[in-house]
Amino acid sequence: MADPHPNGATPKEDPLHESKRLIEAAKGSGFVMRVLGGVAVCLQAPDGKPLLPRKIGDIDIAIKQGGKRAATEVLTKAGYAADEHFNAFHGSSRLLFYDQTNGRKLDVFIGDFSMCHVIPIADRLELDPLTVPLAELMLTKLQIVELTERDQRDIYNLAYHHELREKDSSGIEVDYIANLCAKDWGLWRTTRATIERCLANMAPYGLEPEAADRIAQRLSALWKRIEEAPKSTRWKLRNRVGDRVRWYEEPEENTNAN
Secondary structure, rough: OOOOOOOOOOOOOOOHHHHHHHHHHHHOOOOOOEEEEHHHHHHHHHHHOOOOOOOOOOOOOOOOOOOOOHHHHHHHHHHOOOOOHHHHHHHHOEEEEEEEOOOEEEEEEEOOOOOOOOEOOOOOOOHEEEEEEHHHHHHHHHOOOOHHHHHHHHHHHHHHHOOOOOOOOOOHHHHHHHHHHHHOOOHHHHHHHHHHHHHOOOOHHHHHHHHHHHHHHHHHHHHHHHHOOOHHHHHHHHOOOOOOOOOOOOOOOOOOOO
16 A cells, blocks of 8 residues: 655644644745635634634635645645545646545635635735635635534634724724625625524524624624625626525535635
8 A cells, every 4th residue: 555645744633733734834835825714713713712612624725826736745745645636627726635644635725715605715815824814714604605503603703703803904804805795796695694694593502691792793793894885886786686596606515614
């Protein structure tokens, strides 16, 4: 049997530690790589401990357009096996790798995060040393039409731990989110439904009143900011059609960020 780690590199069991290792490996190669998904939500929480912890599955990475070859080299040297078939067909937008030691999948999103909606996830990778910016991270969750329990937890965690900010990536940049929704009626529509669902579903989590109030206030304030943003002509034209035409894509099974 072939050695799964011919370069002597073995992925770490802890996905948070492993993600940091990969980011450092990319940095050492002069390449920008950042994390998204559940790992990113944990990395952004104080001491890596979010309010509502959940099991972390796979690792999701974002890179810029044109970085396919560099990402493949970094990940292969780090001990990952490429899915040659998937990468040959989808390599312009996504790459797939496997950590055979820990039984984990690693997704690489190139340029955009494209699931139910398209989020320009790689435009501002340098703003944070470990993850995509908080606004983009929140959008990858808000854009989900069929919201899972784990995604709902991630939204609550982000809203609880991070303040809403304007033009300041140290918090959740509401102007950035609002501007994207003002251009894309479908994203606006799904974001509205997701926020409404999250606001209605907090009771089963048994949160302390202070925590529940903070989350509710921030999600409500985020939606208010989205609504106040001037809408584009394209948005207004699509708004006339409304829900009569499907406004989102149906992602392949098990392809949402973890």
